[in-house]
Amino acid sequence: MMFAAAAIALLATIAMAIARAMRGPTVFDRTLAANSVGTGAVLLLAVVGFLGGRPDFLDIAITYGLLNAIGTIAVLKFFRYGSMADAGDGKDGAR
Amino acid sequence: MALLTMMVVATFGILRLGNLFAVVILGGIYSFLMATVLVVLDAVDVAMTEASVGAGISTVLMLGTLYLTKVEEAAPVRRSILPLLIALGVGAVLAYGTFDFPPFGVAEAPIHQHVVPRYLAKSVEETMVPNVVTAVLASYRGYDTLGETTVIFTAGIGVLLLLRGGRKGAGARGSKEGGA
Numbered sequence: 001m002m003f004a005a006a007a008i009a010l011l012a013t014i015a016m017a018i019a020r021a022m023r024g025p026t027v028f029d030r031t032l033a034a035n036s037v038g039t040g041a042v043l044l045l046a047v048v049g050f051l052g053g054r055p056d057f058l059d060i061a062i063t064y065g066l067l068n069a070i071g072t073i074a075v076l077k078f079f080r081y082g083s084m085a086d087a088g089d090g091k092d093g094a095r
Numbered sequence: 096m097a098l099l100t101m102m103v104v105a106t107f108g109i110l111r112l113g114n115l116f117a118v119v120i121l122g123g124i125y126s127f128l129m130a131t132v133l134v135v136l137d138a139v140d141v142a143m144t145e146a147s148v149g150a151g152i153s154t155v156l157m158l159g160t161l162y163l164t165k166v167e168e169a170a171p172v173r174r175s176i177l178p179l180l181i182a183l184g185v186g187a188v189l190a191y192g193t194f195d196f197p198p199f200g201v202a203e204a205p206i207h208q209h210v211v212p213r214y215l216a217k218s219v220e221e222t223m224v225p226n227v228v229t230a231v232l233a234s235y236r237g238y239d240t241l242g243e244t245t246v247i248f249t250a251g252i253g254v255l256l257l258l259r260g261g262r263k264g265a266g267a268r269g270s271k272e273g274g275a
Contacts, residue, residue: 014128021120030120037124038150041131048135060134063143064127067151071123078158 003051010047014040031075038068115164119157126150136199140228 014037021033042065049057106125126149133142197203214231224230232240 018121018124021117021124024117027116030117034120034123038127041127044131045134057134060139060143064130064146067146068127071151071154074155075120075158078155078162 003047007044007047007051010040010044014044027079031072031079034075035068035072038064038071042068115161119154119161122157123150123154126153 017033017036017040021030021037024030024033042061045057045061045064049055049061126145129149130142130146133139133145197205214227214235218227218230218234219225222230222234224234
């Protein structure tokens with residue numbers, strides 16, 4: 001019962017984050033919304049694992065969290081340097 | 096289910112929004128939701144691939160593409176109704192095809208009758224691999240997996256050659272013009 005309530009709350013959180021990703025006027029709203037959706041998905045995986053009596057889903061949730069962090073860093077680095085790799089190019093700094 | 100509803104919402108957002116950065120972000124969100132749905136459906140390996148390729152690599156590649164183009168979507172030259180009709184027709188045919196499927200997870204489904212019992216019974220003693228999925232992919236379908244890996248490796252080499260060749264050619268041309 002507790003886990004079901006947590007799952008519903010997490011679904012609501014993800015829905016609100018998606019709404020922000022669609023509305024969001026600035027880049028950072030959308031980046032943060034995507035990060036929130038990823039975090040919500042990680043938590044939802046953990047809760048679903050306990051809901052179905054299979055706590056080994058936690059490992060997958062941890063891997064998702066890792067991917068989520070890397071993706072957010074990639075997006076932010078893209079907006080800081082303009083491209084992924086050559087940060088020392090210097091021809092366009094903060095876009 | 097709520098996750099599928101949110102995927103539909105994200106899809107309509109992708110269709111309607113003109114800001115390509117928002118579209119890329121929504122694509123990543125869509126992939127994360129898809130991966131969660133796949134985990135709920137117990138397809139953990141597919142979900143892991145979807146999360147790493149769909150939400151991770153392809154978002155980064157799309158951002159790299161976005162750097163080369165404009166952020167706003169160009170207005171379409173003309174709107175035509177035919178592609179929408181074709182897509183809806185194909186979707187309807189596919190949905191009609193699913194009506195003949197056996198119910199999800201039933202043990203009497205044909206896919207669980209053919210070779211699966213033999214795999215489950217014999218895979219450890221035949222291949223010495225403890226995981227049945229790994230045994231099927233790497234041993235029973237070894238040639239298939241080898242072919243897939245070859246295709247991906249060739250594609251990667253081709254992309255690398257294209258990118259490298261373009262840069263080196265541009266540099267050589269620039270130096271020649273500089274000398275002349």
